[in-house]
Amino acid sequence: MACARSRWGQKENSYEPNAVTLGAVGRWRSIWNATGSLVRRFQIYKTETEPVFQRSASIAAVLLTLSAGLSACSEEKTAAQAAPPPPPQVTVAKPTKKIVADYDEYVGRFVALDFVEVRARVSGYLDKIHFTDGQMVKVGDPLFTIDRRPFQAALDQANASIAQAEANVAFAQSDLERGESLVRGTTITQQSLDQRLQAKRVAEANLTAQKAASRQFALDLDFTELAAPIAGRIGDRRVSVGNLVTGGTAGSTTLLATIASVDPIRFEFTMDEASYLRYLKAASAKSVDSTGRGLSMSAQLKLIDEKDFVHEGQIDFVDNAIDKSSGTIRGRAVFKNTDGRLTPGMFGRIRIVASEPAEALLVPDAAIGTEQVRKFVYAVGSDNVATPKYVTIGPLVDGLRVVTGLTPDDTIIVNGLMRIRPGAKVTPQQAAADASNPKDQTVRTQ
Numbered sequence: 111m112a113c114a115r116s117r118w119g120q121k122e123n124s125y126e127p128n129a130v131t132l133g134a135v136g137r138w139r140s141i142w143n144a145t146g147s148l149v150r151r152f153q154i155y156k157t158e159t160e161p162v163f164q165r166s167a168s169i170a171a172v173l174l175t176l177s178a179g180l181s182a183c184s185e186e187k188t189a190a191q192a193a194p195p196p197p198p199q200v201t202v203a204k205p206t207k208k209i210v211a212d213y214d215e216y217v218g219r220f221v222a223l224d225f226v227e228v229r230a231r232v233s234g235y236l237d238k239i240h241f242t243d244g245q246m247v248k249v250g251d252p253l254f255t256i257d258r259r260p261f262q263a264a265l266d267q268a269n270a271s272i273a274q275a276e277a278n279v280a281f282a283q284s285d286l287e288r289g290e291s292l293v294r295g296t297t298i299t300q301q302s303l304d305q306r307l308q309a310k311r312v313a314e315a316n317l318t319a320q321k322a323a324s325r326q327f328a329l330d331l332d333f334t335e336l337a338a339p340i341a342g343r344i345g346d347r348r349v350s351v352g353n354l355v356t357g358g359t360a361g362s363t364t365l366l367a368t369i370a371s372v373d374p375i376r377f378e379f380t381m382d383e384a385s386y387l388r389y390l391k392a393a394s395a396k397s398v399d400s401t402g403r404g405l406s407m408s409a410q411l412k413l414i415d416e417k418d419f420v421h422e423g424q425i426d427f428v429d430n431a432i433d434k435s436s437g438t439i440r441g442r443a444v445f446k447n448t449d450g451r452l453t454p455g456m457f458g459r460i461r462i463v464a465s466e467p468a469e470a471l472l473v474p475d476a477a478i479g480t481e482q483v484r485k486f487v488y489a490v491g492s493d494n495v496a497t498p499k500y501v502t503i504g505p506l507v508d509g510l511r512v513v514t515g516l517t518p519d520d521t522i523i524v525n526g527l528m529r530i531r532p533g534a535k536v537t538p539q540q541a542a543a544d545a546s547n548p549k550d551q552t553v554r555t556q
Contacts, residue, residue: 196537201525202490203541205471205516210507212468213410213461216441218379222370222454223444224340229365230256230357231333236349243346246450247338247369254366256334256355265331268324275317282310333357342371343450370454373447377411377423379460380438386428389462409443411460413452419461421445421452471517472510477524478503487516488523488530490538496523496530 238255241247286306292298338344345368349355356364381389389407406426410419423445432439443460445452452458478501479486485503488496499520504512516522523530524541 197494197535198526198529199537199539200488200490200496200523200527200530201541202521202538203524204521205473205513205518206510207469207471207518208507209467210470210472210512211463212465213505214381214385214464215459215461216379216381217457217459218377220452220454220456220458221376221378222342222372223374223376224342224369224371225454226340226369227365228253228336228339228344228367228369229363230254230336230355231359232256232261232330232357234260234334234355234357236351236353236355237334239347239351241344241347241367243344245344246342246372247344248341249338251338252335253338253344254336254355256336256357258331258334261327261331261334265324265327268320268327271320272317272324275313275320278313279310279317282306282313286310336366338369340369340371342369344369372450372452374444375447375452375454377443377445377458377460378440379443380433380436380440383432383437383439385464386432386439386441388464392463407462409460409462411443411445411458413456413458419459423460425462470504470507470512471514472507472512473516473522474509474524475506475511477522477527478511478513479527485513487513488527488532489516490521490523490536494535494538496532496534496536498532 234256236254237257240252240254247253286303286309289298289303289306292303347367348365353364355366356362393407406424409423409425411421411423412419423443425441425443427442429440473487477487479488479498481498484500486498486500489499490496499515499522501513501515504514506512521538523536523538526536530536
């Protein structure tokens with residue numbers, strides 16, 4: 111019996127009693143105590159004086175009273191359990207209608223427009239370092255100085271050789287002139303005159319060689335001063351003052367530092383073949399110059415810690431072949447980077463216009479449910495019954511999700527999705543923000 115205990119005080123059911131059950135138990139105990147007392151009085155005082163049929167009638171009256179009490183207990187419990195709960199309250203609204211432009215998004219990396227490895231052209235001991243690791247440098251800023259003294263001595267020696275060669279040329283010139291005067295007097299042979307002419311020419315050639323050697327030594331002396339060939343951010347130094355630097359144009363040379371250009375900066379990504387063809391077609395329809403596969407299309411970009419596409423750039427290059435293994439083609443865009451925040455190697459997300467702006471319906475993400483691989487929303491009809499409608503979701507626009515599969519007149523549940531089931535009645539409450547949603551507004555997808 112659900113609302114009573116046995117004579118030994120043990121519960122007949124294992125469930126926890128509620129308020130209705132406890133009340134019924136109290137009434138049952140009162141009935142039991144009253145009837146028990148009555149039975150005992152009959153048994154003690156009237157057992158021998160009353161006839162048998164009178165005792166039977168008394169016992170029957172007691173049992174009838176007990177049955178009525180238990181029946182009332184059961185009816186109260188059944189009535190409490192049968193009362194249905196009220197329909198759950200939910201917030202409803204109509205889809206927001208906006209003019210949106212669809213975008214394609216791609217993930218890529220930043221790469222430097224220019225990247226230079228700083229290496230010496232001459233060998234020698236490093237004398238000075240003129241920069242701080244990681245600083246911004248401009249074209250021509252001094253970076254390293256190699257010990258100049260050996261190269262200065264070599265240049266001085268070359269200049270001395272030039273002076274010697276000039277003296278030889280002067281002597282050969284005067285000797286030739288004397289020979290020519292003797293020829294006019296028929297006192298010297300033609301062979302001797304030719305030898306003097308040859309000596310002059312050899313002296314002149316030697317002078318030219320010495321001048322060339324001097325220019326080379328002067329270049330080597332200039333190469334001891336290493337300056338920044340491009341503007342950008344320099345990395346850390348790879349050598350310290352006093353180390354021997356191996357220079358030259360071939361073989362194993364010493365890497366001193368690296369410089370990466372910062373402003374502007376490139377962003378490289380890959381797109382599928384179908385998207386690339388669609389962009390080409392759109393560019394041709396707009397009479398946009400797509401020669402050289404540049405497309406000349408605008409693009410927006412955001413970093414991994416940014417919510418909006420705040421960086422504006424331009425696509426300036428598309429590769430000349432599609433990768434056979436992946437079916438994609440490499441694209442590249444250029445972005446301004448005046449503050450130097452964009453760093454080569456950094457990840458980002460770029461978006462490109464995929465279609466012309468068109469009218470679309472948008473709903474909050476909280477209104478969208480998932481059934482395995484399908485998405486749905488609950489539509490509420492005039493009878494306040496929640497009916498699922500399957501939709502196809504699109505990108506986010508100002509916190510709302512673009513969906514297809516709805517009509518502007520549909521009323522959908524935007525809050526309380528977890529409290530309902532298909533076909534259940536609900537108590538709808540109109541969302542206050544529904545009337546404030548702007549309509550016919552051109553926005554960009556994210």
